[in-house]
Structure formats: C-alpha cells, structure tokens
Amino acid sequence: MKHILTALALVAAALVALRPGAPALAADGRYSAEIRRTEYGLPHVSAKDYGGLGFGYGYAFAQDNLCVLASWVVTLRGERSRYFGPKADSDDPVRPVANLVSDVYYKSVADSGVVRRLLTQPPPVGPSDELRRLVDGYVAGYNRYLEQTGAANLPDPTCRGKSWVGPITATDIWNNILDLDRMASGSQLKEFIVGEAEAEGAQPGPAPGSNAWALGRRATRDGHGMLLADPHFPWNGIRRFYQVQLTIPGVLDVSGGSLYGMPVVQIGHNATVAWTHTVSHAQRFTLYRLDLVDPTSYRVDGRTEPMGRQQMEVTLQDGTVVEHTLLTSRYGPVLAAGHTDKVAYALADVNAANLRAADEWLAMAKSRNLAELKAAQAAHQGMAFVHTLATDAGGTAYFADASVVPHVTDAQAERCAKPSPIPGLEEYVLDGSTSACLWGKDRDAVVPGIFGPASQPRLTRADYVANSNNTSWMTNPSAPLTGYPRVWGKARTDLEPRPRVSLDMIAQRLSGTDGLGAPGFTLETLQATSQGKRNYTFELMRPDLLKLCRTDSEPTASDGTQVDVGEACRTLAAWDGRATLDGEGAVLWREFFTRLERPTKPGDPVYSPWRVPFDPEHPLTTPRGLKHDDPVVRQALADAVLYFQTNGIPLTLTPGRAQHYSSIPIPGCTEGEGCFDRVRMRGRLGADGRYPEVDTGSSFMMAVELTPDGPRTRTILTYSLSTNPSSPHHTDQTALFSRGQWVTERFTEAEIAADPKLTTATVRG
Template sequence: MKRVLAIAGFLVVAVVLIAAIGLMVWEPFFARDGVAPEGDRTYTAEIVRDEFGVPHIYGATDPDVAYGVAIAHSEDDFTTLQDVVAMSRGRYGAIAGQNGASVDYVYHLLDARGIAEREWASLPEDTRALLDAYAVGLNDYAEQNPGEVKLGNMFPVNGVDIAAGFALRQPFFFGLDRFLGPLVAGEPLPPEYGPQIPASDLAPPEDGPRIMEEPEAQPLARASDPTPGSLRDDFRHAGSNAFAVSPEKSGGPTILVSNAHQPWRGPVAWYEMVVESGEGWHFAGANFPGSPFPFLGHNENLGWTNTVNTPDMIDIYQLVLDDSGTRYRFDGEWRDLEATDVTLPVKVGPFTLPVGRTVYRSVHGPVIKNDKGAFAVRFAALGSIDQLDAYYRLNRSENLAEWREIMARGQIPSTNFIYGDAEGNIAYIYNAAIPDRPKGYDWRGVLPGDTSKALWTGKVPYESLPQYFNPASGWVMNANNTPFLAAGPGSDLDPADFAPEMGVELKMTNRGRRAWSLMSEADVIDRDTLARIKFDTGYAREGYVARMMDEIEAIDPREHPELAEARTLMLEWDYSADNIGRADSIALLVIREFMSSAYNKKPWPDVVEELTKAKDHLQTHFGRLTPPMGELLRLRQGEVDLPLDGGSDTLRASTTWDVEDDGRLAVRHGDSFIMWIEWLNGQPVASRSIQPFGAATTRPDSPHYADQTTLFVQHRLKPVHFWRDDALTNAVTRQTVSSKRQ
C-alpha cells in the first residue's frame, strides 16, 4: 500500500512539474512566428553621438537612416522597444502580466494586426521600405544581443509589425482609454456621457440635437481607471505646451517652442535624434519607441510640434441583441455579431497563464459586452495607418504650402499642430478626424445601435477645422485648451463659426489661461520673455483653482480644528509652484486631484479629504506643513536626486509622480522633451533642447543615463547639433553599422 501511495505521489509531483514547465514555456511556442522583411537589401548607417549621447544618424538613403535609428535607439533603450514590439504582436502580457494582457486585449479588440495587414499595400513603397529597414535594425540588434531579449520568438519582425503598433497606439492619443475601461467594467462612462438606457428607447429629439458645453464633472458615478488597467500608465498623456512667435512679434527670429508633456519612461517617452540622408531627409527632433522617424522637431526650413486635443471623436452605440446574444438588430434585420476567440498570455511569477477571451465586432466597430448590454465603439480613424506616411512626408516637406498640403490629407487622426518656418510664417491647426455627424442626436450620449440613421460614415472636411495662419497678433499657443483662445484678442477664432456637432472642446487649462494672458500682455515676445512664459509656475484664480480655494476658505475651523493650520496656510498661498512660498508644498499636494478632475472630467474631489491627506503626508514625512517644495518634489534617476519646481497644470509642468517610501514625490510625467527652434533672417536654423534624464534612460551604466538632469532642473537647454560639421566637432563616439542580410 505504501508503495502504491509512493508511486501515486510521484505521479502527482510529475504531473505538477510537467504542468509548471508547460506554463513557463508554452507562450513562445504558441506565439505566431516572426517574419523578417522580404528581399535581400542591406543597410549601412553612421551613428555619431554628441557630448550628451544624442545620436546623429547618417546614411546614403532614407532606409539606411531608418535602420540606424533602430540600432541607436536599441543601444539606449532596447527594453522599452521590446515592450512595444510585444504590444504589436499581442504578447505584452507575457512581459507585464495582467496590465500587459489588458493591452493585448485592446490589440485584439481593435484588430490592430488585421488593420496593418490589410492596409500595408496602400502605403507608398518608400514608406514601406522605411518601416522594413527599421524592423531589420531591431532584428539585427536582437540577434547580436540575445541576452537582452525578453521573450522567445519575439524576433524577427517586419514593417507590418511596426505598423500594427501604430494601429494599436494611435487611438489613445484622443482618449479611447477613457471609454474602454468603464465599458469593460460595466461602470458609468465619463461624465459627458448620459445614462446607459435601452437603445430602443433612444430617439433623436424633436427640436434637434442637444449639444452641451464642456460639462463639469459631477460626483455621480466615478469612472474607474481603464481596465485594461495598464493603458493609463502605458499610453496616458497629461498635456503639452506649444508656442510660435513671428519675427515681427519677437523683434528678431521666428521662434517655435515644443514643450510636450509625456511620461519620462515607457512606450510614449520621447527619444531625441538628428537624422540626415543623401536623399535629402534632414530632421532634428524626437520620436516614440517603435517609430523610424521623428514626430516633431524641425528641418532646415520649417518645424512643428504637437499638443493633445480632445474633440468629441468617439461615439458609443448600444446594440439590441437577440435572446442568444449572438445577433444584433440593425435597420429591422438581425445581423450576426462577429466573434473571435483569442488567448491572452498573463505572466504570474515564473508562469505565463493562457487566458481565453472573446472579442466582438459589429457594423459600428468593436463591441464590448457588460452586464448593462452590448456597446460598440466608433471613431473615424479606426482601420487606418495612413499617418505613417503623413509623418514621413512632413519630415521632408520644404515650405508651408507643401506642409499644409500634407496636413490637408487628414491622415493624422488627432493632436494640435503648431508650426513655424524660416519665411516667418506661424500656424496652428486644430487637427482631428472628427466624425461627420448628422443632426438629430445627442452625440454626447449613448446612441441607438439599431438604426443606420445614427451611423456616420465619414469625417468633417479638413477645411472646416479651426486653423490659424499668421494671425495679426504675431503669436499662437496651445496648452491643451480650447482652440478659440489661441492667438490673443482680435485674432482668436469665434466658436460660433463652427458646427456644435464637431464637439470642439471649450475647456481652459490653467496653463492655457496663463499663456494666453502673458502673451496677450507682452508688447514684444522675444527670447527672454518667451522663456519666462514657458517656465512660468503660476496659477490663475479661475476655473477649478478658484472653486478649490473657495471651498478651502469655506471650511469651518470649529468643525475641523485639525485642519485649521493647513487651511490658514493654503489661504496664504501665493498661487505659484516656484519652490519659494511657505505654502507651495501643501498646495502642490492639494491641487493635484482638483486639476485631474477638471482635466480628465472626473468627479470633483472632497476638499476636506484632500486637505487632510496633504496635511497628514507632510506631517508624517517632514514633521511640519511648510517644508520647501524642492524637498518634497524630486527628479530621481539612479543616484541622482534633485529638487524640482512646477506643479500640476503649470507651464513649468511637474504633473504626475510616484510617492516613494521617504514621502518624496518622484516626478514621472510632465515637462519632457523641450525643443527651442529659431530662424533668424539670412541665418541657418538653430535649436536647443533638453530632457529630464538623458539619452539612455534604461542603461544605468551609460554616461548618458542622467547627464541632462542638472540642466533640466535649472531651466537650461543644451545645443542641438543640427549641422553635420557641428555634430562631428562635438562627437564623442562614431560607429558604422550594417545589416548582415546578404
């Protein structure tokens, strides 16, 4: 009997061991085999790194340069590039666990791979060649550095994989995550959306559509962080600032300032570069991991930058399903709901678990089922990867007319574009793929999914978007605020001139208020004046700031004696996050959730609760309510630990942070890549830039892991060596890289 039990026990252990091994190794075998680009083309590039490690990449052809971009970026941050590749293959969960699997779910929901495969042939041949060359660079680096590869069977990749990554990520620039999370969880949609009622009860109002102004977030039902849970961390965008000033207003050069606010690490962190090919491509700027070209910056003649805009680009439809839940009603007929079973890899400790899910689609778009019904998500950019070609063409455009012609294609689905050039032109385009919606529905509410009358099929004409070209004021700006306050009194557009169905945002950020006011007041906006505006740390007592302060003042110290000191301190606050005032630290902590409520349209926080949390944090970690803000707010990278200024929604932005064990706030999101560009008449373009850390943000052993930090906290910029002679003069390293394909 003992022998039988021993054998049985052995068999159980063996089965468990086999299962454990299977869970550790199944994912690479299950994953779709990677495929290298077709053809036998070889690539050669020269990578010159300057004193700050910024790569200057040269090649005979544009694909040669794209190959070099992949090699240089891999040398500095291969770990993040692999995350992006895993996302583009639906395998991120095998790296990042449940949060990664959430991204993979969206990958399948949007059919990112299918979009890339279907649309690949529609891209121009030279754009496809650029993407393939970039993929070869990633493959070669992986082959030469196998110890750094995170997942088996991750490589090789090809241009379609790169395009699939774009198809996945682009919708998050205009806020898709704000809808997916609540829909998946069956929770209320963002506050601008109405109640989820049966689609059969929805009908267009008799007196036409009810178009609302920007709604104030109400404490009705809090929309949770998106589940898929990692979307906010991997793709979130806090905002950006952008400024362009004409020579007449500056008293000298055309000035363009790019001040994008992005995460300081991860798949949408900026990576700086200068590229130049023998075919005429010459550009300085920054890209995101997974891109063969910069998304913003400048060439010899012109430049642009971007800020996130939030027009009403997404519509939600409630479907009417039959009793089986497999068909939906549309124009009086029943249609099959497309259903595809997918397997999501979810890393848990040493194991990777296979988790089955079903993704659905209807004529409206992707469908999510929850306990309130089935809801379809629709946006005009779904199914397109044309932006890949558009950004490449913008890189190579030579004048305003050519640049405008590319923009007019409407291939880039969102973000404001702020422009400047050597001819003295400045511009601001409120760029967005806004649905061309018929009148008769409340497009801010959940729409009926059972009628084609509510189903739009196209975009509004590009010409109908808000646009500024050389306004009389001599300047344009945007800080994620309404485009109707962008160029000063007498030059701003009138919102009445634009159809309300477009859903153009009307909100004003604090940054927008401060920039608009400071630029409107300035007789001349020269370099020094614009620098003071860009690094401004002030708050206007308007909007959410005024409401917050009114509520703090209304706190009765007799009812809340424990908050008396904190309340008094806040009422003494000088409305600045400059690291000087006694109240700066407590104001920094208090204001964060109120800013988030206004910016992200979340429920309004409880002022007593927020002031209590701030008070308790400061007393716990500093023993007083008045530590200098620089002791609280820190830039931390490895051994570097420096004080920061700026706050949530100030033009000098320190927006999001991690609260560390010592109570300090380690900023991870805010002012990121800053680029200052000038064209002075008769002189070549000149630019300066800065990043919070360095060129090699995930390489602690690199001298460029944190070598820009001191300049960054001091509001200083470093030179951009745009011209080759200058780059070679300041070169620290030079190398030639070539592909091995024969």
C-alpha cells in the same frame, strides 16, 4: 554568369518589394548608415536611402532603449500573460490594464487583419514606399544590434538574458503605429471591450497633455518664425520621446523627437519649418447602441444583422491556454460593458484603420514652408488626436486641428443621441438601429466618415498661435475660433488655469511686462518664459487667501481639530508663487489647493473654490479669487496644515525636496494648480514629505528660431536619452532639466563636426 545572377537577384528583389507587406529592400540588398553622436549621446543618422536611414535609426535606438521596445512587442503580440502573468499590470504607460485584458485586446487587433489589409492599399490609405523602407530598415537595424550583442550580453539589466527578448518584425512596428493612432480611442477602452472583472467601475483615463507656441514675425524681436514645443508625455515606457536627426542628403534633413518605436520624427524642424503638437479635445469615437434581436444579432433599418465572433487564445505562465470570445458589428467591436438581453454597445473608432499619420509626419519633415506643410496634412489626413502648430522662415504662425474626427454634426448628435450606461462615455452615444445615424461624408476627406480639411479649425497669424490642450477657440484671443460642430470640442468654455497662464505669459512677453527686457520674443526669452514655474491658481487666489489668514487663524479641520495656521499663512505670504526647486510654500499650496478640488465623497460634484465664476465674455480673467469666507475653504487649509504638522513635515517643504525622478530633484507643479511646466506623480504626498516619482510632465522640449542663416535650436529631453540605468545618458539631461538648463542643438554639418565629443560609427547589415 555573375552578371546573370546579379540580374536575377535584382528581379527577385523587385518582385518581393511589390508583394504587399514584404520588406522594401535596399537597392544593393544591404543596408548602410552612419551614426554620429554628439553631446548627451544624441544620434545623427545619415544614409543614402530610406532603408539605410531606417536601419541606422533602429540600430541607434536599440543601443539606448532596446528593453522598452522588446517589452512593448510582447504587449502588441498579446503575450504578456505568458511571460509576466495574467494579473500583473501591462506596460502601457498611459492606461495600464491587467495583462490578460491587454492580451485579449491585442490578439483581437491582430485577428481583425486590419494591418494586413492596410498594407495592400496604395497611399494615402496605405503606407508609401518610402515609409515601408523606413520601417523595414528600422526593424533590420534593431535586429542587427540584438544579433551582434546577444540577449545574454545586453548592457541593460532590465532585459538582459530574458526569454521574452528576441527579433522584431515589420508587423510589430506597423502595429505600434496603429496603436499610437488609437491611443485616444480604442486603445484606452480595452477593459470595456474585453469586459474582465477588473474593468468594473473603470473610466477612460486622461490623455497626455502639452504646451505649444508658434510665433510669427510680429511677436519676435528680429521678425523670425519661432516655435516652442513642450509635450507632456509619460516619463516611462513606450510613449517616451527619443531625440534624433535623420538625413538623406538632398532628400531629407529633419531633427526632433519621436516616440519609441516610431521611425519618423513627430515633433521637430528642418532648415525652414518647425512644428509641434498638443492633444486635441475633439472626439475620436462614437458608441452605437444596438437593439438586439438575440444575444448575437441586432437590427439596422429593420433588418437583422449577425454579429461576428473573434475567438482568442491566451497562454499563461504555466502553459494553460485561456479562451476568450469577442463580438463584432458593422460599427466595430461590441463592448462587453453595458451588454444586456435587449441592448449592446459597439465602438466606432475613427482611428481603427489609420496608419496615415507616419506618412504625414514624413511629408511634413520634407516641407520647405507652411504651404507645403499644409499640403502634406491635406494629402494624408492622419493626425490621430493632436493639434498642429507650426511656423516657417517667413515668420508666419499656423494652427490647425487637422486631426481625424468622426463626421457627426450637432444636429445628428442630437437626433441620434442615446443614453450611455458607462460612466465617462456619456457623449456621442448614437442610435445604431438606423443608417441615418452613420457618420457623414466630406468630399475632401481621404476616407469616408471623417471631416475633410475644409471643415477643420484653422488659424494663420503674423503674431502667434498657442495651445495648452484647451479647445481651439482661444488659439489667439484676438481671433476666436467658433462655429464648429461640438465634436471638435466646445467653444466658449472655461480655459482652465494652464491654458490661461500660457496666454498670459505670451501677453506679458509681448508687452515687456514680465521682467525679461524689451517686448518681443528672442530665443533666450522664449526659453526663460517657458520655464518660469508660475503657479497661476496661487496668483489668482493669493489676495483672498491672505484675507482668510487675517480673519481666521485657527480654522477647524475635518476631524474637528482646531489648527493654528499662522506659520502656514506666513510661509504662503512670503512665497513668490513659483514652483522652483527652492520654492518654500509651493508644496503647501498644492496640498491646500488639491484638497479644494476633491469631492467630499464618491459621486459628489467637484467643489469650485472660485469667488468669481467663469464668464464666457471674459475668458482670460475668469474664474478668479478664492471663497475665503467659505467653511469648505477654511477646512481645506486646516486639513492641509494638520497633515504637515502631524507628520512632522516642514511647512516650507520645497519641490526640490518633495519631488524627484531617479533621485534627481524635479521642479514644477501640477496641472490643476495652473502650471505651464507641469509635473504629475501618481499618488499623494507621503508622511516622509516626498511624492511618488514623477511620471509625466514636460518631456521633449524644443525652442527653435528659424533665421536666414538656419535654425537656432535649444532642446532638453527631460528624462534623458536612455532607459538603461548603466548608460552615461540615463539621467545626464535630467540633471540639466533640474537646473533649468538646455542643450544647444547641432544641426548643420559644421556644428556636428565641431563637437569635441563627436563619435562616428558606420553600421551595415
């Protein structure tokens, strides 16, 4: 009888697994995983199958960061107004909006049924069985930890005992994957879709940035492939990285970082391949202008098409239910913004139905060389908004903008172009009244409407490829990538200071002129180079700044005050141009330089302080210099110095005293200043000589050397592993980052076992 029941149970489990979207159960109906933690709490999760691996990962993650994912699940379900009020900002760390706007948007995503439809599709459009098992296991592991601990006993006071904390579902994780893929498109246009009053005058926000180098055998001292990963993502919320090693013996062994709520490693390495990503400049959506027949219908090819309607209900804190209606079209949601009695605009999002990225990362993690990594990307075509840079043990460097891009040629963009009523969305507004303006098709594309792999910008080198969010044309100055449709990003454009200093850092290391010894990269010089704290705008403008100081010691501020800038000039002349913790002059330069970049009044063009303008024939050496004799420049210096003097702030103020995270001083400087290892604070320098807390910058840094004996890796998770303020791993790595230190990764069994702080736990459920 026992054998019959067991057989029936297995049959039932198999039938459940075949049902679209159903849990992919472990073979014995139970999950089991081993979680080993090394220094700084870093988890190494191993299991015999994908379900168990996901279970262990979800359990470990919940131990460290349950509150963040619990809050985000409330967001994905469209329930923030119910728990936090309709007017408070959502917990989106990239582009927060009012909770009511957020709720309407996410309820519309759920109402569309897109995830449900994708889960019925076979790979690569739908998820693989391995990924389904990972997701289901991850959910079960998270829920198991919550069940064992109890919401009332959670160690993190942020969500302890809160009514909004509860079990999650696989649908929540699938929605999280979809939302990440939409991060550079639909998810950043919530206000335009929903059309709440708070959205008036809103513009799409900047996407997170990154630095990445893949070094080939000709760039490294010992001929090994090497990689630097330096993503610049938010330091708070769901877009933080979590560091983990995931192992199924004989099947998968990958180490790296993944964004919260993602069950796969997104930036990382295995024994023979390492990869990372940077945010691409390619377009992720187009708007289609609809010629209206009446308020709820439009014409295409002379025929009238009715709009669809989505009726959402959002519950507020007091129990009141608010109804909101959104309109849809053949192209996608109809924007509330720009809607008149004659025209409307619809959003065609290239990532509207993209769950493929997670399977692509899983396949990349199993790649043994670059050929297999390329094949993984070609098979899935799911990278939503990032470049890929990779290297392997053979010492080859590889770059690809293998991201999902709408198939719009330059000729089509010009032929179909329509004006946009929305600031910041002027490009790629197409004529929606004719099917001749629909996205094109490539035979090698896995879904219609996108460019296939053969059309993507790619470069393979024996020396290096690099990207710091510049367009792909200067991936390696020796081999410019040009001739691609403009939808991929413009070629022959100003690189901006951060990508320029990145390429200059590589050039100096390869020539041995950076003071770090003989030419060529080692793991140690890769680490040192990446944390050099160079301020490139200061380097390029310093000679002309000193000329200004010599010719005008008392420039006039914008309020008419004559300001003695002598001490400021002496401070800047003595500064070495590096934004270290003790860099006297670093903050003064920033306050001067950022005043140069600001428009004098809203609507004015941004002022260019460069003495020599950009020349596409000399992209690595232009623009340069400072317009030292321009009254605008002199006034900016006077205004900056006057601010310091008026508030009693020392002109020698250092980054160590001015910028911080959780009370820990943080080095570095800002994007506009041309800093490779940049930081960002939402707000200006206060009268107390302090900036608001750092909220973006280098996040999960990883330097890897792929040697014949296995990978040598150094990492630093800048904001540390846990968001729980009572955890010993809340700021332990942040303190290391402040001092310029790294963590030596433990990848092999011998390395893990040798850790004197090793802890081991087996979890089941």
